[in-house]
Amino acid sequence: MSETVTAATPHLGKDELARIDDLSVSFMTDAGSIKAIDGVDFTIPKGKVVGVVGESGSGKSVTARSIIKLLPVTAATSGAVYLARRDGIGELDALALSGEQLRRMRGDEAAMVFQEPGSVLNPVFTIGWQIEEGLRAHGLKDKKELRAKAVDILEKVGIPDAETRVDYYPHQFSGGQKQRIVIAMALVLNPGLILADEPTTALDVTVQAEILDLLRLARDEFGASVLIITHNMGVVADIADQVVVMYRGHVVEQGDVEQIFYHPQAEYTQRLLAAVPRIGQQLTVRDDEGNALERLSDWRQEPVAVEAKGLTITYPGHLMQPDFVAVDGVDFTIHRSEVLGLVGESGSGKSTTGRAIAGLQKVSGGSLNVLGVEMNGVKERDFKPKRADIGFVFQDPGSSFDPLMTIAENVAEPLLVHHKYSSVADARDYVGDLLEMVQLPRTYMNRFPHELSGGQRQRASLARSLALKPSLLIADEPTSALDVSVQAKVLELFKKLQIEIGFACLFITHDLAVVDMLADRIMVMHQGRIVEHGDVDQVIERPENPYTRKLLASLPVPDPREQRAHREHLHALAAEAV
Known part of the structure; x- marks a missing residue:
């Protein structure tokens, strides 16, 4: 089998x-x-970034993995993938390679950056050893040279104190730093093509902006082409030169980034762009007759459901480590029928605050009153009657559902725990009503969680959280991992149910565009403290705190021209902070 195609x-x-x-x-x-x-x-042109967009299941990842023939043995392929050699001598047909030829191509000609760095990095080896592993596989043996190259590439991807941290293990790095390390592993052999599969999906907007700058570095300084797979149209507007839109295994449209955003031809592309949440975009929900739904009363006149005064939550240190203050003396209130948006980066204390309100995390200091119960020092027997009044929507419903139970059994679980029904069979009609309320057919009751898509599982999770008709709902990043089209439907459903039922809600997210669509007020959290708090319009349009301004500037907007100015503003803010 020839490795190159003849001239x-x-x-x-x-x-x-x-x-x-x-x-x-x-x-x-x-x-x-x-x-x-x-x-x-x-x-894929030389020295360009090509964005491949589409919903989950559209074939984006399969297409990218085919380029380096990284498919399971159950896959049958046809067609061809031609790849220019890095040395400029001829070209390869990637699908025709096997054995040693394929191993040489992976790394030398093309390398992949995966969505979840935790699944790629081996926890028992240092990150330096893992970067060197690719170099060793391609013939470099000198230990000093291997270490020097590992340190050099870590410095280039922005890992501080690379000389020391090259000997650290993956668990000693943050999520954004681990993604940088995975990119370093792809860049160290200087391939001509970087395949990045959803490299920013689970990252905060500030870290996402840094990773996109790093992929630009791969293009501009390393001379690589980049194929980036994403469902975030803001990311595409930020980094892509050309765009390929996929739907159900087909390419429905392709062109340069401005043509796709300003003059989309395919109906699916138009729908995809229309579903993207934007700052300042109002979410209007309607009833079956098409009438706009509005709350019957002003939430400001409603009684307070949650009140925190000087709330402090501390995690005790282990093995001589000091205690960690996750939430540091915060004050806030949530009124009945109000949606309070809580935004901030990972590690800011958002989820810890939500878990404390739900009685899943002990309060260390200050006061936290939830539905009339003081949580500081509360006994479980005193709080247990209130648990039925609190719903919790988790970020990943796949991990919160029991995979061995049907959807009906999962949704009915809180009803059985709180003795509303004696069995799943008794609750079946009500569970069917709940599923229909979140726009899932009753027939889905007999399915298992793995048989539902991500958006369908999130709807089922919402049905379970509302099963006991709670007066308070904690929603922890409920849409962060969803496609934009699915996210738009879930957000619309969420707002409709909130208006109809009138529950108080703490909506935790790192996406300011989402919280702008849903929330009445926004609370910005940074390093355990509330740095800004106010009505949505005030915080979004006239942010006072530098951190809030950085968050807003980091959020990519689905408009290539506007995003260029947006990115320059972010870089200017970063320069001011230095």
């Missing part, structure tokens, strides 16, 4: 790094063959 039959133009030609991939399952992608065609 007489080139498939790539002089400015093309890769060409995907009529690519189809099918997977064999117990139910038969399932076609994941069907006749996909597009090119």
Whole structure:
């Protein structure tokens, strides 16, 4: 099998790094063959960033993995993937490679950055050893040179004190730093193509902006082309030169970034752009007759459901480590029928605050009154009667559902725990009503969690949280991992239910555009403290705290021209902070 394509039959133009030609991939399952992608065609130019967008299941990741032939043995492929060699001598047909040729191609010609760095980094090896592993696999043996290259690439991707931290283990780095390390592993062999599969999905907006700057560095300083897979249209507007839109295994549209954003041709592309949450965009929900739904009373006139005064939550240190103050003397209130948005980066204390309100985390100091119960020093027997009045929507419903129980059993669980029904069979009609309320068919009751999509699981999670008709709901990042089209439907449903039921809500997120659509007031949290607090319009349009301004500037907007100015503003803020 030849490793290169002869010069007489080139498939790539002089400015093309890769060409995907009529690519189809099918997977064999117990139910038969399932076609994941069907006749996909597009090119990746040299020195450009190509964004591949679409919903989960559209075939984005399968397409990217096909480029380096990183598919399971159950996959059957047809078509071709042509890749220009880094040394400029000929081209490769990636799908025709095997064995040693394939190993050389991975790393030398193309490398992949995966969505979840925790699943890529080995917890028992130092990050320096893991970076060096790729170099060793490609023939470099000198220990001093290996270490020098590992330290150098860590410095280039912005890991501080790289000379020392090269000997650290993955658990000693934050999520954003681990993503930088995974990018360093991809860059260390200087490949011509970087494949980045949802590299910013689970990251805060400030860290996301830094990772996108790093991918720009790969293009501008390392001369690599970048294929970035994402469902975030703001990310595409920020970094992409060209865009490929996929839907159900097909490419429905492709073009340069401005053409896709300002003159989309495909109906699906238009729907995708319309679903993107934007700052200042009002979310209006309507009843079955098309009339706009509004709350019947002003939330400011409603009684207070939650009140915190000097709330402090401390995690005790272990093995001679000092105590960690997660929440440091915060004050706030939540009125009945009000939605309070709580925003901030990971580690700011948002989820800890929400868990304390739900009685899942002990209060260390100050006062926290929840539905008339003082949580500082509360006994479980005193708080237990109130648990039925509190609902909790988790960030990842997949991990909060029991995988061995059906959706009906999972949703009915709180009803049985609080003795509202004696069995799942007795609760079945009510569970069906709950599922229909969140726009899931009753037939889904007999399915298991893994048989639902991410958006469907989140709806089922919302149904479970509302099963006991709570007067207070804690929603912890309920839409952060969802596609924009699914997210838009979940947010619309959430607002409709909140208006109809009138529960008080703490909505925890790091996405200011989402909280702008839903919340009445916003509370910005940073390092355990509230740095800004006020009505939505005031905080979004006239932020006073530098951290709030940084958060707003870090949020990518789905408009390429506006985003360029947005990015320059963020860099100016960063320069001022130095």
